[in-house]
Amino acid sequence: MAEILDGKATAAGIRAEVAEGVAELVERGLRPRLDVVLVGDDPASATYVRMKERDCAEVGIDSRVHRLDAETPQGEISALVEESNADPGISGFFIQLPLPKGLDATPLVSAIDPSKDVDGLSPLSAGRLAVGLPSLLPCTPHGVIQLLRRSGVEMEGREAVVVGRSNLVGKPLAQLLLRENATVTVCHSRTRDLAAATRRAEILVVAAGRREFVGAEHVGEGAVVVDVGIHGREGGGLVGDVRFEEVEPISSMISPVPGGVGPMTRAMLLYNTLQAAQAQADGSSLG
Numbered sequence: 001m002a003e004i005l006d007g008k009a010t011a012a013g014i015r016a017e018v019a020e021g022v023a024e025l026v027e028r029g030l031r032p033r034l035d036v037v038l039v040g041d042d043p044a045s046a047t048y049v050r051m052k053e054r055d056c057a058e059v060g061i062d063s064r065v066h067r068l069d070a071e072t073p074q075g076e077i078s079a080l081v082e083e084s085n086a087d088p089g090i091s092g093f094f095i096q097l098p099l100p101k102g103l104d105a106t107p108l109v110s111a112i113d114p115s116k117d118v119d120g121l122s123p124l125s126a127g128r129l130a131v132g133l134p135s136l137l138p139c140t141p142h143g144v145i146q147l148l149r150r151s152g153v154e155m156e157g158r159e160a161v162v163v164g165r166s167n168l169v170g171k172p173l174a175q176l177l178l179r180e181n182a183t184v185t186v187c188h189s190r191t192r193d194l195a196a197a198t199r200r201a202e203i204l205v206v207a208a209g210r211r212e213f214v215g216a217e218h219v220g221e222g223a224v225v226v227d228v229g230i231h232g233r234e235g236g237g238l239v240g241d242v243r244f245e246e247v248e249p250i251s252s253m254i255s256p257v258p259g260g261v262g263p264m265t266r267a268m269l270l271y272n273t274l275q276a277a278q279a280q281a282d283g284s285s286l287g
């Protein structure tokens, strides 16, 4: 039986550490503040943002949500990004994704000052990660690394396979696994024999964005499997990109959905907000 990679418990530990760091800053009169830009009425995005507000309250971070309707012009959001960059009271901010149709996230995210880029998704933050400079790290990939590390999974020298090449998860995760000295393969929709590649993995991270896409045929005996996907299940509940019931008996460790990577994503956002606030307080550079 596989050991469960418990994102809920691990994230609670990270929140406790962040709360301590926040309390130290507050003693110096510097309460971190996280601003969120939420555009439109996507129910999942609204849920994630409410959870992020609640997380901030728990650890003592101030949060403000800018709720904009789906018809908000691109220029207005762009102006909000510039104002947030310039406001010394804001430690960090991010734009909840995806944006409604008709809005282009790329120029907006690209305009975020890297020292406030708590999502770690701007091209400057991504470039700094790629060349090994200090930067705020994208929350989901960093959450995966922390979940593995804090669960005692050795990454150095091991065969790690990432399924998915998005800017949000797959690409930065490959960089972070390289930084851990894993041997990294990235698979995607054009990979010819996916199952042959994923079966070689000692650590398999699935961020394909396809409901229950990976099954027993994709997993080698004893692999550590991390499921990044989150999809609503017909009739209620959530499932991931991995067919948990099939894969769990083959793997040595596996992350569940819910309770795996999702809570880690939120915990790393708090961690980044604290890091941004600390760097701003100490005059050190994250970008």
Ligand SMILES: Nc1nc2c(c(=O)[nH]1)N[C@@H](CN(C=O)c1ccc(C(=O)N[C@@H](CCC(=O)O)C(=O)O)cc1)CN2
Pocket (backbone or CB within 6 Å): 047, 048, 051, 094, 095, 096, 097, 098, 119, 139, 140, 230, 257, 258, 259, 260, 261, 262, 263, 265, 266
């Ligand atoms: N600007 C961003 N947008 C999005 C990101 C991101 O990192 N930055 N990631 C995802 C969504 N996401 C964060 O925003 C996210 C997804 C899921 C969870 C989570 O806690 N999931 C729970 C279940 C929650 C539920 O009951 O619905 C779990 O898996 O246990 C947190 C954050 C896309 N957009």
